[in-house]
Amino acid sequence: MKTITNNRTLKMVQLGLFTSIIVLMAFTPIGYIKTLGLEIALIAVPVAVGAIVMGPVSGAILGGVFGITSFIQCFGLSPFGVALLAINPVGTFIVTIIPRILMGWITGLIFVALRKNEKTKSISYAVASIASPLLNTIFFMGALVLFFYNTEYIQGIAEGLGTNNVFAFIIALVGGNILVEAVACLILGTATSKAIDIFYRKSRIDR
Numbered sequence: 001m002k003t004i005t006n007n008r009t010l011k012m013v014q015l016g017l018f019t020s021i022i023v024l025m026a027f028t029p030i031g032y033i034k035t036l037g038l039e040i041a042l043i044a045v046p047v048a049v050g051a052i053v054m055g056p057v058s059g060a061i062l063g064g065v066f067g068i069t070s071f072i073q074c075f076g077l078s079p080f081g082v083a084l085l086a087i088n089p090v091g092t093f094i095v096t097i098i099p100r101i102l103m104g105w106i107t108g109l110i111f112v113a114l115r116k117n118e119k120t121k122s123i124s125y126a127v128a129s130i131a132s133p134l135l136n137t138i139f140f141m142g143a144l145v146l147f148f149y150n151t152e153y154i155q156g157i158a159e160g161l162g163t164n165n166v167f168a169f170i171i172a173l174v175g176g177n178i179l180v181e182a183v184a185c186l187i188l189g190t191a192t193s194k195a196i197d198i199f200y201r202k203s204r205i206d207r
Contacts, residue, residue, distance in 0.1 A: 026069035048132035052193040056108030063104025067097030091147035099139030129189030133181035
């Protein structure tokens with residue numbers, strides 16, 4: 001009973017720590033790299049690490065925190081977000097939050113599935129880490145297209161990118177971003193999550 005209580009307390013502390021990191025990154029220059037279009041979101045890194053270390057549910061919670069901070073950015077902090085909020089507030093809320101919850105949850109599920117299989121155990125940290133930004137981009141852009149693609153604002157961006165094809169629009173808008181996010185998550189997420197997991201095992205802390 002004492003071990004269970006200690007583990008629950010540890011998870012709460014960890015969740016609070018990762019939440020603090022996400023909030024800190026969201027409202028300082030280290031969380032987003034500003035570009036002419038969509039910002040490059042490095043916050044996917046702590047979400048990935050949290051999902052790997054604490055599991056799918058915690059990953060979903062941390063993804064939700066990421067999403068909430070992203071929605072707050074729409075109130076004057078992100079020009080792109082401000083424009084979306086003016087067009088469709090409900091759609092903006094869904095686009096910024098739901099994809100991040102799904103990203104954190106599924107990242108955790110991917111790690112659990114790979115970790116259980118001896119053949120994929122060795123690559124579980126790397127695959128789950130790189131899955132985080134990929135899932136974030138897929139879900140975010142899917143929701144963005146669903147709610148905003150036919151709006152005058154997004155069509156204007158598509159025209160500026162020289163395309164009227166939805167898939168070409170997605171690649172042109174986030175192609176460079178996803179490369180940076182994927183590399184950051186692969187390197188930082190893999191190293192950090194693996195180091196924490198090794199520490200747990202040496203300390204004989206049950207996950």
